[in-house]
Amino acid sequence: MNSICKLPKHEQKLILAHVLKLDYSKTLDPRIISQISLKQQTKINKIVQKRFLGKPLQYILQEAWFLGNNIKVKSGVFIPRPETEYLTAMFMDKVKAIINLDQDLPVQDDFVIVDLCCGTGAIALALANELSSSEIFQQNIKIFGIDSSKLAINLAKQNKKLLSLNNLQFYQYKLSDKLVKIENKLIANIICRAKAIISNPPYIPLGSKIADEVVNYEPPEALFSGYDGTHLAKAIIYQAGTNPCQYLYLEAHETNVEKLADFAKNYFSNSEVVKDLTGRKRFLICQK
Ligand SMILES: C[S@@+](CC[C@H](N)C(=O)[O-])C[C@H]1O[C@@H](n2cnc3c(N)ncnc32)[C@H](O)[C@@H]1O
DSSP states (O other), X not given: OTGGGGSOHHXXXXXXXXXXXXXXXXXXXXXXXXXXXXXXXXXXXHHHXXXXXXXXXXXXXXXXXETTEEEEOOTTSOOOOHHHHHXXXXXXXXXXXXXXXXXXXXXTSOEEEEEESOTTSHHHHHHHHHHTTSHHHHHTEEEEEEESOHHHHHHHHHHHHHXXXXXXXXXXXXXXXXXXXXXXXXXXXXXXHEEEEEEOOOOBOTTOOOOHHHXXXXXXXXXXXXXXXXXXXXXXXXXXXXXXXOEEEEEOOTTTHHHHHHHHTTTOSEEEEEEOTTSOEEEEEEEO
């Protein structure tokens, strides 16, 4: 067990959850160490050795945890991050507040939520899982996830099945990074019906300092968009802004979020920059 101790605490927890087939949150109990068999210990050692070679742990385990949901991950698809959990939790609170206000929403009025650049589907899946207990979810709420990567969409569909979720659809589509109308009728219709959009698009400016394990292992199209990282984010603001969508929650880079907030003022009456838990400006919340 010595080698695992050299890894950060959250990685130790991920490994224990994986090998012992536990919920990630249950690995805090120190008594579980005494339950580890020799076979499990060998498995842990193998994982730790691979991790020391630099591959991101979630790609080794082929899973990640996102807001309490176990999400399948594979090489070629972006690993969901804790800061996105924070954005999703804020978005979830907003959606719940709107649903409560709209208690008498007529059955025929769908409440459409779209997760643009959905990757593994982590955000859309977490929303569907959390909202599925409300009665209104079964009647009115429809959630869509859209991503350009076929690998990501296949994985998102697999995750939906594994979590036994409904009222949730994933589509492969490459959004233009230009400010243009969406040609594809199905996707244009989904965006047009969206009341709220959430997105964690590629947003890293070129030339930024990035950890080796990110650059060497994660798909570049999930990381970069234009020299300053704003191209796709602006296109997403444009799509949300020129359609009836009321709310847009966007993750961005600390160096470009203010620029995006200024751009969003062309379409939204309110655009607020929000800090993450470490105090960095990372999120843009827009409302019409
Ligand atoms: C930073 S990752 C976020 C994935 C997921 N939302 C999450 O938080 O884990 C960005 C995602 O955008 C997708 N993407 C990149 N360019 C795109 C485009 N033009 N249209 C749609 N999706 C795109 C990538 O395939 C990748 O899955």
